[in-house]
């Protein structure tokens with residue numbers, strides 16, 4: 001049994017002004033994919049694992065990805081997709097194709113870029129080849145994705161700690177489909193609902209209970225898979241929002257009933273899915289006054305994993321203004337790093353740091369301090385991390401201790417806070433600080449929960465702010481809760497949330 005592995009994975013923040021052009025993508029081919037993902041815990045890692053687990057011949061073809069940022073240029077999308085299809089065509093006959101997509105990719109001219117990839121792959125391999133696709137929980141699922149694949153599934157965890165497990169599940173269903181053991185039919189239900197980014201942690205309500213409901217659906221007789229995609233609110237596309245997907249062995253009606261029931265369960269929790277986070281000043285005062293540190297402040301508006309620039313200065317400026325000391329944060333500022341390198345270790349420096357990418361993430365903040373350490377910024381983390389990465393690169397890095405009692409880890413590549421090695425690898429111990437800023441919402445949790453006395457999500461401005469009224473949506477569905485408070489659902493009389501699916505699987 002021959003299975004091809006390929007993907008174009010991007011989470012597109014259509015409000016970001018940093019375009020994803022061809023040069024922005026890291027493109028791995030053939031054995032490079034194995035070297036990079038063979039020992040990681042990513043979606044691609046899970047697909048590669050199908051060789052050992054199911055004895056299939058798994059052939060990695062191409063995997064293109066770049067950090068979350070703005071819309072993919074038409075040139076980049078078409079060039080990468082053309083190469084994907086060319087490699088698929090050149091590989092001969094496939095029993096199955098495994099697609100490692102994100103689910104929230106938007107390209108110029110292709111608002112549903114993942115659906116486009118899946119549809120073009122389906123066109124190439126024909127209706128009789130099994131196509132599996134495993135997506136990030138932030139995917140904005142579409143009917144086109146589902147119609148173009150045999151099985152689609154989504155991570156079950158946020159932070160994402162099961163990317164490889166879910167990909168392996170998806171591959172397993174494809175193997176069983178090829179063997180004729182199962183006949184997957186999929187149903188997608190999209191309640192008109194957006195869950196705020198600050199409510200997406202699957203370890204707490206409302207998502208904790210909803211994922212338990214998802215497990216109940218997956219355990220029904222004949223049910224092959226169940227997924228809840230939280231969706232990605234920073235992609236202004238018609239399908240933006242939550243989606244529920246059920247895959248049944250042969251019975252479309254049961255798949256549909258299960259997906260609708262799950263969507264109804266999400267809808268019942270909608271009032272718990274609205275954001276309610278403190279302002280930067282309130283969060284900083286609370287953190288400074290806490291009896292025990294460090295208090296980790298999630299800089300939601302500069303969620304690098306969501307497409308923000310990593311150089312927001314709202315929290316730094318407020319900490320300076322409020323006189324808060326023992327404060328630590330990383331900040332993207334390649335020019336400031338070069339100044340520090342020129343000055344040298346132990347040298348005094350005067351810098352204007354951060355706030356340089358655009359006018360949505362604060363202004364540069366003037367600081368005076370001393371260069372403690374310089375580094376090339378490469379590091380490795382063997383702990384569990386969001387998304388399962390192992391090797392990281394924050395580019396040339398300078399650690400600066402300022403006269404305000406702050407430590408700034410200035411770096412040259414936009415990197416979120418999903419690995420605490422970002423700090424340890426440059427000799428900084430976050431445990432020693434009272435206030436630590438993490439750029440992200442949920443992704444920093446695996447890294448910082450072990451040392452945090454408390455985690456506080458902060459309503460900072462920016463292209464990933466939790467305050468969705470900040471954005472001028474042009475393409476989203478209307479009505480959509482909570483934008484339109486009186487959004488009706490379900491349409492008509494039928495209430496999918498009224499009763500759980502029949503556990504015996506009969507209608």
Ligand SMILES: [Zn+2]
Pocket residue numbers: 136137138160
């Ligand atoms: Zn995600």
